[in-house]
Amino acid sequence: MTGSRNTVSAPGKVLLAGGYLVLDREYTGLVFGLDARIHIHIQSLPTSSGVELSEIIVKSPQFKEAHWEYGYRLVENGGGIEVTQLSTSAYDKLHRNPFVETALAFALTYVSTRGTKIIKPATITILSDNDYYSTPESSTEDQVSKSTTRFLNFNVPLWEAHKTGLGSSAALVTSFTAAVLVHYLGEEVFNLSSDKEKRILHNLAQAAHCSAQGKVGSGFDVASAVYGSCLYRRFSPELLQAHGDPGSLEFGNKLQKLVEETELSTQWDTEIIKSAISVPPGIRLVMCDVDCGSQTPGMAKKVLAWRKERPQVAEQLWGNLQEANEALAAELVKLAKSRLMNHTNLKSRILDIRQLIRQMSKFSDVPIEPPAQTQLLDNLSRVDGVIGGVVPGAGGYDAVTLLIEDRPEVLEKIRVALKGWKPDIQEGSEPSIGRVRMLGVREEMEGVRLEDPANYDNWI
Numbered sequence: 520m521t522g523s524r525n526t527v528s529a530p531g532k533v534l535l536a537g538g539y540l541v542l543d544r545e546y547t548g549l550v551f552g553l554d555a556r557i558h559i560h561i562q563s564l565p566t567s568s569g570v571e572l573s574e575i576i577v578k579s580p581q582f583k584e585a586h587w588e589y590g591y592r593l594v595e596n597g598g599g600i601e602v603t604q605l606s607t608s609a610y611d612k613l614h615r616n617p618f619v620e621t622a623l624a625f626a627l628t629y630v631s632t633r634g635t636k637i638i639k640p641a642t643i644t645i646l647s648d649n650d651y652y653s654t655p656e657s658s659t660e661d662q663v664s665k666s667t668t669r670f671l672n673f674n675v676p677l678w679e680a681h682k683t684g685l686g687s688s689a690a691l692v693t694s695f696t697a698a699v700l701v702h703y704l705g706e707e708v709f710n711l712s713s714d715k716e717k718r719i720l721h722n723l724a725q726a727a728h729c730s731a732q733g734k735v736g737s738g739f740d741v742a743s744a745v746y747g748s749c750l751y752r753r754f755s756p757e758l759l760q761a762h763g764d765p766g767s768l769e770f771g772n773k774l775q776k777l778v779e780e781t782e783l784s785t786q787w788d789t790e791i792i793k794s795a796i797s798v799p800p801g802i803r804l805v806m807c808d809v810d811c812g813s814q815t816p817g818m819a820k821k822v823l824a825w826r827k828e829r830p831q832v833a834e835q836l837w838g839n840l841q842e843a844n845e846a847l848a849a850e851l852v853k854l855a856k857s858r859l860m861n862h863t864n865l866k867s868r869i870l871d872i873r874q875l876i877r878q879m880s881k882f883s884d885v886p887i888e889p890p891a892q893t894q895l896l897d898n899l900s901r902v903d904g905v906i907g908g909v910v911p912g913a914g915g916y917d918a919v920t921l922l923i924e925d926r927p928e929v930l931e932k933i934r935v936a937l938k939g940w941k942p943d944i945q946e947g948s949e950p951s952i953g954r955v956r957m958l959g960v961r962e963e964m965e966g967v968r969l970e971d972p973a974n975y976d977n978w979i
């Protein structure tokens with residue numbers, strides 16, 4: 520191990536276009552990294568001489584009861600490193616954090632396959648930028664004017680925190696994995712700015728994230744946490760079927776082959792094209808968080824079931840949407856290159872996508888852009904300086920994303936338009952939309968990066 524402490528951060532995400540399509544390798548998604556990051560600080564734990572501990576402490580000090588202690592051991596038969604959560608007191612309930620636990624086991628296992636014989640104890644601190652969660656004070660204020668406290672104390676346990684949907688688990692697993700690799704392998708050996716190591720990190724974080732969430736999604740969130748904003752084509756899901764769980768026979772070897780792509784069957788086919796998307800000068804992205812009384816679980820399942828049932832109609836729609844999404848990406852790149860400020864085509868490209876998304880909603884009977892969100896987007900699109908907006912990702916009642924002219928007066932006008940806004944929808948026909956407020960985030964092109972540990976001293 521080189522150096523006694525390291526810090527890494529990774530960005531949150533928004534899938535501006537390509538929701539549902541991106542689940543299929545035939546299609547792509549336009550994903551933007553956001554300037555809300557999750558930061559991981561890892562520090563060697565001092566031990567008194569002669570005492571050999573195998574313990575890693577993880578804490579997330581912005582939340583109550585967010586303290587986890589893990590024992591770890593190298594398992595025989597190539598099983599990798601198994602981690603076990605330790606009880607801190609006989610009376611404490613063992614609250615598990617599957618994302619932390621899995622990321623730790625996968626990352627330590629990979630470290631052990633690189634010839635590291637001794638894994639020394641450490642303390643790991645997780646710090647989330649404030650926009651990942653709605654805060655009590657933000658229930659009366661929007662979060663655009665950034666809070667003066669860099670890392671707020673949310674004062675609730677994690678399971679009670681109100682997430683804003685920026686992809687906290689993907690940013691966490693990515694930054695956590697990267698921090699463990701950098702700490703135990705050394706910054707020179709595991710150089711986060713090299714393409715080779717980024718690819719290893721991407722593969723390892725995708726495997727850990729899918730294992731922790733118990734399903735293989737498209738992975739656009741982990742990809743943007745590693746690479747930042749990009750055009751994304753997913754990996755073949757079969758890649759993640761054979762590695763098994765930490766502790767199982769040959770897990771370490773299988774994981775190493777998968778992550779380092781040493782065999783034909785472990786070659787990843789993910790495509791990340793950073794040059795295919797851009798945010799032109801004078802434009803920025805804005806996220807509005809929608810408070811909603813009810814959510815619609817299983818939207819992806821329902822959309823995919825409809826697609827299977829009506830393949831012909833669905834393929835036509837998927838094709839049209841892919842074309843519309845590519846046209847949006849091309850227009851953004853064109854505007855960025857030409858530096859022209861005419862946004863007429865950009866407006867039309869956004870409206871094309873929305874029209875097709877509404878068709879998807881109607882055909883599949885899934886509220887992807889439900890009438891209340893249509894009203895919200897139409898209303899906001901009329902604000903001077905707003906170019907247009909969409910329901911990002913899976914859509915629903917969660918959030919909307921806008922592209923706007925990057926001027927303070929446009930933000931002010933949006934703020935005024937949102938004040939007291941309510942959809943004009945018949946009672947009972949839709950879940951009730953509560954307050955809508957701007958988050959303080961915008962797009963960011965950069966993915967995972969090393970940070971200076973000294974910048975976090977106030978919060979460790």
Ligand SMILES: Nc1ncnc2c1ncn2[C@@H]1O[C@H](COP(=O)(O)OP(=O)(O)OP(=O)(O)O)[C@@H](O)[C@H]1O
Nearest residue numbers: 579616617618645647682684685686687688689691
């Ligand atoms: N600051 C944090 N500290 C510790 N664990 C965290 C933190 N942020 C996220 N997590 C872990 O990630 C889980 C949330 O992941 P989940 O996939 O439900 O949300 P998300 O990634 O924010 O969702 P979305 O994809 O809708 O944006 C938490 O339950 C916890 O296990």
Ligand SMILES: C[C@@](O)(CCOP(=O)(O)O)CC(=O)O
Nearest residue numbers: 538539736737738819912913
């Ligand atoms: C529906 C889907 O395509 C996008 C979900 O995006 P989000 O979690 O709503 O940001 C699922 C996926 O890509 O894994």
